Amino acid sequence: xxxxxxxxxxxxxxxxxxxxxxxxxxxxxxxxxxxxxxxxxxxxxxxxxxxxxxxxxxxxxxxxxxxxxxxxxxxxxxxxxxxxxxxxxxxxxxxxxxxxxxxxxxxxxxxxxxxxxxxxxxxxxxxxxxxxxxxxxxxxxxxxxxxxxxxxxxxxxxxxxxxxxxxxxxxxxxxxxxxxxxxxxxxxxxxxxxxxxxxxxxxxxxxxxxxxxxxxxxxxxxxxxxxxxxxxxxxxxxxxxxxxxxxxxxxxxxxxxxxxxxxxxxxxxxxxxxxxxxxxxxxxxxxxxxxxxxxxxxxxxxxxxxxxxxxxxxxxxxxxxxxxxxxxxxxxxxxxxxxxxxxxxxxxxxxxxxxxxxxxxxxxxxxxxxxxxxxxxxxxxxxxxxxxxxxxxxxxxxxxxxxxxxxxxxxxxxxxxxxxxxxxxxxx
Numbered sequence: 001x002x003x004x005x006x007x008x009x010x011x012x013x014x015x016x017x018x019x020x021x022x023x024x025x026x027x028x029x030x031x032x033x034x035x036x037x038x039x040x041x042x043x044x045x046x047x048x049x050x051x052x053x054x055x056x057x058x059x060x061x062x063x064x065x066x067x068x069x070x071x072x073x074x075x076x077x078x079x080x081x082x083x084x085x086x087x088x089x090x091x092x093x094x095x096x097x098x099x100x101x102x103x104x105x106x107x108x109x110x111x112x113x114x115x116x117x118x119x120x121x122x123x124x125x126x127x128x129x130x131x132x133x134x135x136x137x138x139x140x141x142x143x144x145x146x147x148x149x150x151x152x153x154x155x156x157x158x159x160x161x162x163x164x165x166x167x168x169x170x171x172x173x174x175x176x177x178x179x180x181x182x183x184x185x186x187x188x189x190x191x192x193x194x195x196x197x198x199x200x201x202x203x204x205x206x207x208x209x210x211x212x213x214x215x216x217x218x219x220x221x222x223x224x225x226x227x228x229x230x231x232x233x234x235x236x237x238x239x240x241x242x243x244x245x246x247x248x249x250x251x252x253x254x255x256x257x258x259x260x261x262x263x264x265x266x267x268x269x270x271x272x273x274x275x276x277x278x279x280x281x282x283x284x285x286x287x288x289x290x291x292x293x294x295x296x297x298x299x300x301x302x303x304x305x306x307x308x309x310x311x312x313x314x315x316x317x318x319x320x321x322x323x324x325x326x327x328x329x330x331x332x333x334x335x336x337x338x339x340x341x342x343x344x345x346x347x348x349x350x351x352x353x354x355x356x357x358x359x360x361x362x363x364x365x366x367x368x369x370x371x372x373x374x375x376x377x378x379x380x381x382x383x384x385x386x387x388x389x390x391x392x393x394x395x396x397x398x399x400x401x402x403x404x405x406x407x408x409x410x411x412x413x414x415x416x417x418x419x420x421x422x423x424x425x426x427x428x
Contacts, residue, residue, distance in 0.1 A: 005063060010086035018043075018082065019055060021066075024074040026082060027055050037064055044072050084110060140396035142200050143167055143226055152400045156408040161400075164239040168232045169205075171239055172403060173221040176411045181220040181253070182244045184209045187372075188255040189217070190266060191379030192225065195387040198396045202227050204386070205236065208378050214417045217378045218410055222403045224396075233269035241273055259376050261285050267364070281365040282376035283319050286356075290316055293351050298344035308345050311337065315352055319374070323366045327357065 008020040012028050019027040019040045027040035037058050044051035049072040056065040087110045140146055146165060153162040155174045164171040173181070181188070187210045192203035205223045210216075223236055244253040257278045260266045267279045294302055294312060302312050311333045318326050334349050356365065367374045389402060 005066065007057075007061060007063070008083055009061070010082045011089075012043075018086075019057065020079055020083060021055065023079050023083070024076055025053070025070060026075075026079055027053075030054070042070065044070075137397050140198065140200065143170075145200075146170055146396065150397075152397055152404070155404060155411075157411070161404060161407070163243050166235070168226045168229075169223050169236055171221060171223045171236060172400070172407075173240065173243060174407050174411075175247070176414070177218075177220045177407065178243055178247055180209050180211070180218050180414075181207070181240065182247065184211045184218070185253060185255040186210070186212070187257045187259060188220070189259045189373075189376055189378040190270075191261060191376055191383060192228070193383040193386060196390050196394060196399060197224065198399060199393055200396075201225060204399070205233075206379060206382060207240065208382065210373065210378065211414075214414070216413070216417060217382075218414060219382065219406065224399075228263070228265060230265040230269050233266050234272055237270055237273040257373070259373060259378070261376060262289065262360075262365075279364050280367070280373070281360070283365070283367065283374040284377070286319060286365050287316050289355075290352070294348055297348045297351065298342075301342060301344045305342070307340070308337075308342055311345065312348075315349075318356075319365055319367050320371070321366075322368050323362045326362055326366070330357065 006022050008023065010018040010020055010026070012018050017029045017038075019029075021027065026043040028043055030039045030041045032038050033056075037056050040055050040057070042051040042053040045053075051069075051071050052067065053070045054065075054067050055063065058064055084107070088106055137152075144167070148165060150162075153160065153172075155161050155176075159175050161172050161174050162170065163173050189208040189210070190205065192205040194203050197203045201224045203225050205225050206219060207221045208217050208219050211218060221240055225232055225236070241253060245251065254274045255277045257280050258267075258270050258274065259280045259282065260270070262281050262285050267281075270277060270279060290312075298308070301308050303309070314329065314333060318329065321329065330349070330353065334346070334353075337346050337349060356362070386402075390399075394402070
């Protein structure tokens with residue numbers, strides 16, 4: 001028997017154990033003998049060469065016998081392909097969270113270990129994808145299928161990530177995010193995105209905060225919602241409040257300002273749970289809604305008449321005017337419009353009056369006394385970032401894995417910045 005034989009363990013395309021000798025020849029498992037030793041035959045034994053070479057190993061993978069009478073050339077490339085596939089599959093199998101596996105870096109690491117003879121990445125990419133898909137958890141298709149416990153419900157630091165689940169929503173908030181919600185609650189920003197919501201849900205709803213001392217925005221919770229009903233939002237805010245109070249010795253936590261879009265269900269639910277919180281609507285959405293209505297009702301009048309254009313701009317900029325004067329300004333503009341028979345623009349003024357002077361409290365969309373956060377861009381920017389991460393709607397577990405990753409990055413960003421502040425204070 002040859003000495004200094006190098007044995008590598010791999011597996012065949014059917015998943016059966018395969019032995020590789022000296023990175024040149026492959027042997028598939030054939031049968032087990034009475035003494036529990038295993039016989040492996042050369043992979044060419046069923047092919048045209050009908051190679052009779054075989055190897056026998058004991059249960060410790062020690063060589064008992066090796067027939068090296070190969071009647072075919074060595075095939076180092078084919079062997080390296082098998083080894084590479086097996087090593088990557090083994091790496092996937094050992095990972096409890098397959099979404100976090102970076103296949104290309106894993107390939108690069110293994111290829112360096114293997115040396116010069118190594119298959120190209122594209123030649124094994126499809127096989128790797130199949131192995132990865134087999135490792136993925138079964139997809140969730142309804143809210144009822146969402147499990148109460150899962151390894152995905154832990155942060156990368158081993159902390160609880162999921163804090164509540166019912167038939168309409170599931171909330172994710174790590175202890176770090178709860179701390180942010182508790183300590184930085186002067187301005188809380190909330191918004192939903194529909195593009196990344198799993199198919200069985202309606203939206204992913206995100207809350208964020210502004211850490212003024214760090215001049216940074218941080219996410220304080222993620223939630224998957226089945227709908228956009230007021231009661232669902234109410235339950236969401238109630239659970240966030242309860243979680244913060246529990247971690248704060250039951251001292252009541254209540255945001256000073258809550259920024260959102262012009263969605264009544266959100267603001268009404270927030271006011272129910274946080275009665276002393278100021279609801280602040282986004283200026284960008286205010287202006288956008290006026291523009292849409294203007295284009296529908298009086299586009300040509302505003303475009304062709306400079307006086308009407310000035311009136312329209314005045315209405316658009318009312319969020320920055322002392323609220324005591326807003327109604328008077330509206331009346332003056334309406335009187336002049338009636339006098340000059342601006343018929344289409346009067347329809348626009350009627351819409352503005354009913355919507356923003358009657359339906360909405362002026363102080364909700366007015367920023368005369370505070371222009372620090374006049375939009376909900378803190379939420380919109382994150383939503384856009386998330387939307388770009390997924391070209392198609394993600395599965396439930398794929399989404400949770402990505403949200404978990406974002407939480408982890410946010411945690412270390414905060415730690416890095418807060419240590420920098422401590423260092424500056426200590427030096428001073």
